[in-house]
Amino acid sequence: EYAGLRRALSDREADLSKLGSAQRKAESAAALEQLDVGDVIVLGQGKRALTAVVIDNPTAERLDGPRPQVLTSEKQLRRLSAVEVAIPVKPVARLAIPRNFSPRNAASRKELTTLLRALNPELSTPERKRKGSGTNDDEQILDLRAQLRQHPCHGCNDREDHARWAERYWRLLRENESLVKRIEGRTNSISRTFDRVCAVLTEGGYLRGDEVTSSGEMLGRIYNESDLLIAEALREGLWDSLSAAELCATVSILVYESRRPEDAAAPAIPPGTNEALSETVRLWARLERTEREHGLSFLREPDLGLAWAAHQWASGRRLDVVLKESELTAGDFVRVMRQLIDLLGQIAKAGSPAIQGTADAAIDQCRRGIIALTGL
Numbered sequence: 001e002y003a004g005l006r007r008a009l010s011d012r013e014a015d016l017s018k019l020g021s022a023q024r025k026a027e028s029a030a031a032l033e034q035l036d037v038g039d040v041i042v043l044g045q046g047k048r049a050l051t052a053v054v055i056d057n058p059t060a061e062r063l064d065g066p067r068p069q070v071l072t073s074e075k076q077l078r079r080l081s082a083v084e085v086a087i088p089v090k091p092v093a094r095l096a097i098p099r100n101f102s103p104r105n106a107a108s109r110k111e112l113t114t115l116l117r118a119l120n121p122e123l124s125t126p127e128r129k130r131k132g133s134g135t136n137d138d139e140q141i142l143d144l145r146a147q148l149r150q151h152p153c154h155g156c157n158d159r160e161d162h163a164r165w166a167e168r169y170w171r172l173l174r175e176n177e178s179l180v181k182r183i184e185g186r187t188n189s190i191s192r193t194f195d196r197v198c199a200v201l202t203e204g205g206y207l208r209g210d211e212v213t214s215s216g217e218m219l220g221r222i223y224n225e226s227d228l229l230i231a232e233a234l235r236e237g238l239w240d241s242l243s244a245a246e247l248c249a250t251v252s253i254l255v256y257e258s259r260r261p262e263d264a265a266a267p268a269i270p271p272g273t274n275e276a277l278s279e280t281v282r283l284w285a286r287l288e289r290t291e292r293e294h295g296l297s298f299l300r301e302p303d304l305g306l307a308w309a310a311h312q313w314a315s316g317r318r319l320d321v322v323l324k325e326s327e328l329t330a331g332d333f334v335r336v337m338r339q340l341i342d343l344l345g346q347i348a349k350a351g352s353p354a355i356q357g358t359a360d361a362a363i364d365q366c367r368r369g370i371i372a373l374t375g376l
Contacts, residue, residue: 002153003166009144024087031088032057032080033066039091040119043072043080050074053095053116055103069103075113077103093119196294203290204232221350224343225300226254229284234347238279240354243272244361248340249311250276251347251362255339258305267304268325270311277304306336313337314365330370337371 035041039054050073057068067079095115102108148154156162201207206216219231233239239247249270258267269277281302288299309326313319323333341363348359 002148002151003163003169005144005148005151006163006166007170009141009148012141012144025082027088028085029065029082031090032068032082032085035066035068035089035091038095038097040093040095040116041070041089042092043070043085043089045087051092051116051119052078053097053112055097055101055112071103071109071112071116073113073116075109077109095119193296196296200228200290200294200296204228206231218350222346224254224346225298226284226302229280229287229299229302230254230343230347231350232283232287233280234351234355236283237352237354238283239276239358240352242276242358244358244365245311245314246270246273246276247355247358248314248344248362248366249273249307250280251343252306252310252336252340253277253280253302253304255343256303256306256336257300258303268308269304270308273307273311277307306340309333310337310340310366313371314362316365319369334370337366341366341371 035054035057037054037057041052041054042049043052044050052070052072054068054070057066065082067081069077069079071077095112097112098108100108101112153159153162198207201216201219202209204215206213206219212220215231215235218234219227222230224230239250242250250273284299284302288297288301291297291299306326306328309322309328312322312325319330319333322328323330326333328336344359344363344366348356348363351359
């Protein structure tokens, strides 16, 4: 209880301090806005105080507040701001600015500085308010201080040691509350994403309420970032009429990501795959539009960069010929072909009997040479 009173008092004093800072900044901005060209003001306090004359004060409103330009008695051109001028300034004298004065001209600045120094106004500025001033007038603070003095713990000899432990408690409590809010925010985000995914799957016929349909079971056997696109292609039979090599080329666009620049020449299209590739890309565009309507973005755009090489390899071409024509490194080719074989295996298990045999044949035709030596 006593620690809670101390914390409430500290928070109230901090709030008043912030309020006072904002009020002082507003007062400084108002004072700067009222300055006219020729007004002489005093900047700083004590030994660092110096005079300055206003040479420009734009009347147009600015997002960062008024920014009058002054020339100091040390020949410096400065733009003042409410943040820089902590204490509201008031004119202490007036100085006629010569009509031919130009701030860019060194001679003009020297002449005006001489006039400013000759004016020699009294270097006095308003006293800065003592930090925390105004708290003695706040009823809430007065009440909290009275409760502290009347509390039994106030007379404890170990009060300050206990207070340090209490501060540690409050700090840990704030950190814990912050973590809880972050976790809740992420949980809500995951929940919203899950609901949107369910809406897409329901619209596509993969879910019916809380039940998974036969199409949904087929989708569940595919593990790929383009799983929904693959499931739709299988369900619509887009790849049923393809040969083993043509299926390799078509499916490769869902596992390969090209490193080529955007302005590179278009990749070669293997014979017999043009229609299947076009239909697959159109299907991706339709599903991507559906995802976007539900606030999702999971499907990666198909990449035709491996189609020719996959087709040639599945057709029995030698590795050196395939690599030369595709400009792929041996390591990249082996890696992506292993991914392609894995995806073909999933298609063989999830697809209809019409494509299972073709997928198995495509795996056998790809698993040869250096690809077979990798353990597949």
